Amino acid sequence: MTSLTPFQATDLFDLNSVNLDPLTENFNIAFYFEYLTKWPSLFFKSTEIGPHSTQIPSGYMMGKTEGKADLWHTHITAVTVNAYYRRIGLASYLCDNLEYMTDAPPHETNFIDLFVKANNHLAIKMYEKLGYDVFRRVVGYYGNEDDPYPDNTTKIRDDKDAFDMRKGMARDNGKSTRKDGRSHRCLPHDIRF
Amino acid sequence: MSTQKEEEIFKAIENGTFKFAAQQCSKLIKKYPKATYYQVLNNYILLKSGKQEESLTNCLSLMEKTPNDIDSLKLLHEIFSELGKFNESFQIFENAAKKYPSFEILTTWFHLGCEKNNVKVLQKASMALKSFHSKQRLFQLWSAFTSYLLSKSPDASVMERNIIPKVGLKTMQALKPLKSEQEVYILVKLLQVTGDVKSIPDEILTFTGTDKLDLELQIILMDTFSQLEDYENLYKWSLVILKDYKLDDFNTWKYLIKSSVKLGKDIEEFLFGYNTRNSRLAVIEYNLAKGLSVNESAYDYLKFMGTKPCAFLDIKAYIESIDKASFSEWLVGNELDLFKDTDDHKKLIWEVNVTKFKLLLNRQSFGTTDFISGLLTKFEKYKSLYHAKAKTDFHPGDEFILLLVQSLLSRDFSTRTIVICILILEEVLKKDEMEFHLRIWLVQLYKLINCHSQASLNFAKLKVKNVQYDIMSHYLVSRLATLNPDGSELEDHFSIYKSNDLESVYFIKVAFNQGSFNKIESMLQFHKRLDHSFLKHHELLQVNKISRLLNDRDLLVSYKDHQLTSAAALQSEFDNRDMDIFWDIGLHEPLPELTDKIFANIPAKNSDYNKIIDALEKVVSGKSQTISENLDLSCLSLAERWSFDLISAVNKLFRDQGECDLTEIQKLYAQFNSTKPETNLSWESTHRLLNGIDTAKSIQHLITLNSKASKGSKSYSNNIDELKEFNLSLLNSIREVEVPNLKDCQAKELKQIQHDLLFNEQQQISEIFDSLNIDTLKINTIIDIIKYSTNEQHKLIRLL
Numbered sequence: 006m007t008s009l010t011p012f013q014a015t016d017l018f019d020l021n022s023v024n025l026d027p028l029t030e031n032f033n034i035a036f037y038f039e040y041l042t043k044w045p046s047l048f049f050k051s052t053e054i055g056p057h058s059t060q061i062p063s064g065y066m067m068g069k070t071e072g073k074a075d076l077w078h079t080h081i082t083a084v085t086v087n088a089y090y091r092r093i094g095l096a097s098y099l100c101d102n103l104e105y106m107t108d109a110p111p112h113e114t115n116f117i118d119l120f121v122k123a124n125n126h127l128a129i130k131m132y133e134k135l136g137y138d139v140f141r142r143v144v145g146y147y148g149n150e151d152d153p154y155p156d157n158t159t160k161i162r163d164d165k166d167a168f169d170m171r172k173g174m175a176r177d178n179g180k181s182t183r184k185d186g187r188s189h190r191c192l193p194h195d196i197r198f
Numbered sequence: 199m200s201t202q203k204e205e206e207i208f209k210a211i212e213n214g215t216f217k218f219a220a221q222q223c224s225k226l227i228k229k230y231p232k233a234t235y236y237q238v239l240n241n242y243i244l245l246k247s248g249k250q251e252e253s254l255t256n257c258l259s260l261m262e263k264t265p266n267d268i269d270s271l272k273l274l275h276e277i278f279s280e281l282g283k284f285n286e287s288f289q290i291f292e293n294a295a296k297k298y299p300s301f302e303i304l305t306t307w308f309h310l311g312c313e314k315n316n317v318k319v320l321q322k323a324s325m326a327l328k329s330f331h332s333k334q335r336l337f338q339l340w341s342a343f344t345s346y347l348l349s350k351s352p353d354a355s356v357m358e359r360n361i362i363p364k365v366g367l368k369t370m371q372a373l374k375p376l377k378s379e380q381e382v383y384i385l386v387k388l389l390q391v392t393g394d395v396k397s398i399p400d401e402i403l404t405f406t407g408t409d410k411l412d413l414e415l416q417i418i419l420m421d422t423f424s425q426l427e428d429y430e431n432l433y434k435w436s437l438v439i440l441k442d443y444k445l446d447d448f449n450t451w452k453y454l455i456k457s458s459v460k461l462g463k464d465i466e467e468f469l470f471g472y473n474t475r476n477s478r479l480a481v482i483e484y485n486l487a488k489g490l491s492v493n494e495s496a497y498d499y500l501k502f503m504g505t506k507p508c509a510f511l512d513i514k515a516y517i518e519s520i521d522k523a524s525f526s527e528w529l530v531g532n533e534l535d536l537f538k539d540t541d542d543h544k545k546l547i548w549e550v551n552v553t554k555f556k557l558l559l560n561r562q563s564f565g566t567t568d569f570i571s572g573l574l575t576k577f578e579k580y581k582s583l584y585h586a587k588a589k590t591d592f593h594p595g596d597e598f599i600l601l602l603v604q605s606l607l608s609r610d611f612s613t614r615t616i617v618i619c620i621l622i623l624e625e626v627l628k629k630d631e632m633e634f635h636l637r638i639w640l641v642q643l644y645k646l647i648n649c650h651s652q653a654s655l656n657f658a659k660l661k662v663k664n665v666q667y668d669i670m671s672h673y674l675v676s677r678l679a680t681l682n683p684d685g686s687e688l689e690d691h692f693s694i695y696k697s698n699d700l701e702s703v704y705f706i707k708v709a710f711n712q713g714s715f716n717k718i719e720s721m722l723q724f725h726k727r728l729d730h731s732f733l734k735h736h737e738l739l740q741v742n743k744i745s746r747l748l749n750d751r752d753l754l755v756s757y758k759d760h761q762l763t764s765a766a767a768l769q770s771e772f773d774n775r776d777m778d779i780f781w782d783i784g785l786h787e788p789l790p791e792l793t794d795k796i797f798a799n800i801p802a803k804n805s806d807y808n809k810i811i812d813a814l815e816k817v818v819s820g821k822s823q824t825i826s827e828n829l830d831l832s833c834l835s836l837a838e839r840w841s842f843d844l845i846s847a848v849n850k851l852f853r854d855q856g857e858c859d860l861t862e863i864q865k866l867y868a869q870f871n872s873t874k875p876e877t878n879l880s881w882e883s884t885h886r887l888l889n890g891i892d893t894a895k896s897i898q899h900l901i902t903l904n905s906k907a908s909k910g911s912k913s914y915s916n917n918i919d920e921l922k923e924f925n926l927s928l929l930n931s932i933r934e935v936e937v938p939n940l941k942d943c944q945a946k947e948l949k950q951i952q953h954d955l956l957f958n959e960q961q962q963i964s965e966i967f968d969s970l971n972i973d974t975l976k977i978n979t980i981i982d983i984i985k986y987s988t989n990e991q992h993k994l995i996r997l998l
Contacts (some may be wrong), residue, residue, distance in 0.1 A: 006479045006512055008449040011414050013720035014702075017665045018727065021779040024666065027632040028590050031664050034697050038705035038721065045714045046379070046412055053508075054448075054515050056787070088592055089507045093475055102445065109410045127588075 139186035158190035216247035505544035649987035679743030805833035
């Protein structure tokens with residue numbers, strides 16, 4: 006019984022069942038609020054009917070638009086779902102709606118993209134099913150303080166690298182996607198828009 | 199206006215060298231007799247040096263002169279705020295804005311409204327900004343939107359609720375044509391509060407034209423059609439959303455069903471043509487709306503979604519409309535056959551769901567031997583799947599374990615059972631270390647048997663951070679001062695409140711500047727809920743206690759900027775603590791037979807706990823002489839109730855000039871012995887002793903405070919001496935008798951439990967241990983861990 010509603014700041018008090026998940030990042034207030042204020046329509050949640058007809062969040066999507074000219078695009082920053090609502094297409098539902106929203110005015114972006122850990126095969130499969138292709142491998146994207154910033158793209162590690170996956174909107178005419186994306190590599194600083 | 203001299207003065211104030219600060223300031227006043235700022239600064243020094251009344255009187259007369267330089271206004275605002283004169287703290291800006299309006303004064307005033315989360319100020323300041331800069335569209339929008347916010351404010355006057363939003367509406371009408379969804383949002387919100395709901399659809403649809411509706415406006419539009427009972431449009435737009443927008447939205451399905459039933463339109467072909475989780479649930483809604491039986495549609499849904507974990511929650515929402523006897527029968531008939539051709543993982547989820555449904559339909563079975571055996575059999579059947587799952591996935595069979603733990607505890611809530619449950623949870627967590635429900639239960643059980651360090655270790659594995667501190671930390675830091683008085687442990691948990699002061703406020707201003715109006719109301723509410731959070735207040739009260747217990751003044755100083763400034767803060771407390779996540783398993787609801795016992799160490803939700811402790815703190819610090827009688831004391835532990843009675847009695851003694859008989863007080867001291875918990879291996883044993891020490895220290899403080907203040911008679915002095923004796927004897931008895939005693943008793947109790955578990959004679963417990971491979975070594979290891987953790991507590995108390 007999923008409905009789609011805009012995300013509000015006070016929803017952060019009701020996200021335990023989603024955000025206690027080990028793979029979900031808990032951002033600081035500023036990060037969430039930046040998305041709420043800069044891209045208010047692209048931060049939304051799925052809700053379920055809880056006790057006493059309350060609407061409780063079962064997942065959410067944080068998205069944004071950025072870039073210029075041909076690179077004007079939609080970016081999926083975070084999409085996550087409560088464990089009880091997994092494998093029912095909810096993450097796809099959230100992605101589809103972001104795509105649908107930003108394909109229309111006033112956004113009308115050229116493509117939609119996201120970063121996913123190169124070893125997260127389940128997620129990669131889901132995104133491929135939704136029409137996304139790997140555009141390039143971002144070497145060292147998920148590195149932490151223990152991993153020095155890479156100075157070239159020769160050494161790859163699936164647990165540290167990200168795949169930049171993209172799906173072109175109709176107006177993009179296939180310019181922003183490529184079938185041999187896995188063989189293209191770049192460094193984290195190359196992905197700034 | 200920050201010169202070197204001024205910096206010197208502020209530094210002197212910070213260091214407490216007020217005389218020097220005053221001397222420097224008076225030199226500046228002499229040099230610049232017309233500068234208001236130095237006069238205000240002088241009053242700031244007076245305030246900080248404790249001369250509050252003098253500072254207030256002076257500031258009130260300065261206020262009459264309508265100062266208008268921004269530094270004077272800001273400092274006056276700070277002084278009035280610290281003195282609790284909140285109206286005056288803003289009135290100075292209002293006065294200045296009226297007499298000498300400038301962009302700087304008006305924006306500073308507006309930003310202070312954001313910082314203090316004061317919608318009255320936001321509305322007044324934005325009205326003034328709108329008049330000052332009449333061509334600036336953004337200020338017009340601010341004034342219109344804040345008039346909506348004010349009308350919704352609980353402390354708005356009748357005028358503010360009725361007239362102000364009409365002014366806002368007029369402003370928005372004058373701004374037409376509107377330029378964005380955000381502007382339309384303000385307009386429709388004002389139409390809602392002024393009662394002109396009928397105009398909302400036109401406004402939204404005129405703006406949107408042929409474009410797709412913005413999600414926020416779409417929801418408002420549909421709610422409005424429903425509220426207006428405009429079923430033609432509700433029907434039409436439901437179809438647009440479901441068909442054209444391809445948005446499979448359950449709320450929209452409900453609107454489609456509602457409107458189709460009202461209009462007598464047939465939607466069956468459309469409804470049955472869809473084949474999604476939402477549409478299957480919509481069929482149940484449809485049957486409900488038509489007054490038909492929902493059982494068949496529920497079965498259809500389960501045939502489609504029964505192997506998904508959400509199936510239980512989805513159908514539970516309709517359980518009151520389902521014929522329970524038929525459903526039970528259907529479950530029995532389909533438990534093993536319905537998904538017999540699917541893989542084991544799906545079969546497992548289906549069996550978990552069936553188990554939960556059966557329990558929901560027959561709660562009496564909960565905790566019975568048969569129920570527990572059934573759980574164990576099913577767990578056993580699927581436990582090999584632990585090896586097949588990804589590390590970060592949760593094993594659905596863990597729910598059997600959590601139901602098992604709940605059952606065992608509901609049958610016998612003894613320390614022995616708690617230890618058994620800890621053994622079970624520890625074992626399962628080895629196989630499924632990311633499953634947070636198991637971990638939360640483990641944290642809570644460790645807390646109950648006085649193993650704070652072990653609870654803390656497990657809590658850390660939950661990786662709680664940021665906003666989660668406010669909604670999760672109560673599982674660890676509730677009553678921290680009397681369980682583990684370590685100020686450093688609060689640092690991380692309290693960090694969110696510091697972030698709130700900076701980050702939330704900053705982004706509320708950004709939201710106004712960016713015109714993200716549909717997020718502002720909730721952002722203000724978010725800021726307020728953290729600022730007035732129950733847990734924040736609770737932690738601050740713990741800081742007071744820890745500081746007293748450890749004689750640590752520095753700790754108090756490090757939290758001084760956050761200390762509760764007014765009783766109003768406690769009156770408008772928001773209890774954000776998430777207790778529901780604890781029950782987000784099994785039946786997905788609190789179990790009444792367990793709730794009170796399992797949360798015994800956590801002050802009850804929305805209770806008067808903080809108000810009571812704050813009232814005691816005020817008495818102990820001499821800030822108040824009485825304690826309100828309207829507080830509900832039922833949330834206090836036995837030890838806290840004893841402390842409350844004793845401190846109240848001692849306080850009364852001083853109020854009565856110390857002349858009364860001490861027999862009653864002596865009796866209360868003696869009653870400390872009767873606060874012992876039933877079992878030694880309980881959080882209450884440490885809590886009781888630390889609470890006893892804290893009470894004695896509090897009374898010592900009261901004695902010192904009152905000895906200085908009073909020049910009493912001889913009998914008064916005798917009473918004080920006697921009171922000191924009682925107090926000292928309590929402290930000695932805790933340190934020299936109670937602590938060693940507790941250590942012995944806990945060791946004996948634990949040894950007995952160890953023996954019981956090693957030579958267990960209960961068949962069911964043996965079966966559980968066998969199924970989970972809990973052997974002698976594992977039992978001994980957990981007993982050692984518990985022993986170590988409780989010993990840590992003893993060491994700590996002995997240090998005090």
